Amino acid sequence: MAAMLEMIGGNGWALLGAALAVILAGCGSAYGVGVAGQAACGVVTEDPGKFAQVLILQLLPGTQGIYGLLIAFVALSRYGLLGGGGMELTVAQGLMVLAACLPIGIVGLISARHQGKTAVAAIGIVAKKPDQFGKAMLFPAMVETYAILALLISILALPTI
């Protein structure tokens, strides 16, 4: 086990953390934006006038992917892994970076999927009652809370070296 940890090295674990933040949160956002996009297309097929409203709702689950990217970017740039000339992290430091990246990766994946489904339901509200757009937007926005909490923890947990 210790040999495997050493073999990958501190920088390797840090890179894995950054990759997971982007991959997991990005996959969640892709699913969420995709399913909400299908619903948005359904509404625009019948009523193109609602394009702007449903587009906003479609984009809501896209934020988790951005958070994942942000964490990965912060991690890579903080330890000089971006653009070369980086520091040599110990295995312990690398694992700490990996652990710090996991909250946004995992919570991003799950919250984006649920936000996508909630956005679909909200698009259903806008389809029937466009004047209720503000209220409709609040429901998927509530899911965002947990992605922001995970983002916060990931940023705070990234170790200062």
Added chain:
Amino acid sequence: MSKTQYAYAVARIRALEVSLFSASTIEQLIACKDDETAIRFLQERGWGSADVPADADAILTREREKIWETIGEMHVDMDVFDVLSYTSWFHNLKAAVKEVCTGKSGANIFYEGTPIPKGELVRIIKEKDYKALPENMQAAAEEAVDALLHSGDGQLCDVIIDRATMEAIKEAGRAAEDEIICDYAESTVAVANIKIAVRASKTAKTLEFMKRAMAPCDTLNIDSLAHAALAGMDSIIEYLNGNGYAEGAQALKESPSAFERWCDNRIIQTIKPQKSNPFSVGPLVAYVIARENEIKTVRIILTCKQNGLSDDSIRERVREMYV
């Protein structure tokens, strides 16, 4: 098909539901002074199309076509909707059996757009090639032909095919993955059984006749219902009151047209929860039933207008709307 795969279709249906007639729109239609004004009112709301004449039948036929054009554009599994068409498929079977056995042509009584065209259906019955029919029609077709040829009893033929229709609907409900199909099947069969009990009671039919006509369902015991029908209308009302059909019992007490209205309203109440379902095929099925109900209601109003019935008489016959 994953439930989220219906996201596009359901959202499109939500947008379309805005144009469904509400109770207030129906009230406006009733307020039209005659059928011509009512037809103009419908045309102003997009009913019919540019190439359809200002004729009630033509407009309503076009509206039925529009339902299936819309559903077809959504690229969903169309087999799910088969259960909604069973009544027309079995109606055509009934028409074909009667045409072959009596030799009288009923060209205009066949529904169009069924999987087996009229000519083919008549050939199947004529040549007794029952294997060419869907499995749920085969036994009923053979039994109905035998019954009509041997006894000449058209009503017996109807009873056999109508029961097969209900059994096919119930079976489709049992086999369906979607709850709405299951609920729709149960409501349809239960309501059909209640209708049979009411009519059999009025025409003093035997217990055997009723048992032969009724199809088993989960919410009603057909044996008890048939016995209640034998005892009279009050017994049916009492039975319905004690078995979750109190509204039906109340409608039965009120008037025959109130009872007929309740029968349709029961189906609409079954599908109403789909208004808040963002995924699955449920809202699509509900939309088709709602549109069919809307067209039926408009047909009732136009027919009443053509026959000079008062607005109150029309209101008594108007069905509950989905939206």
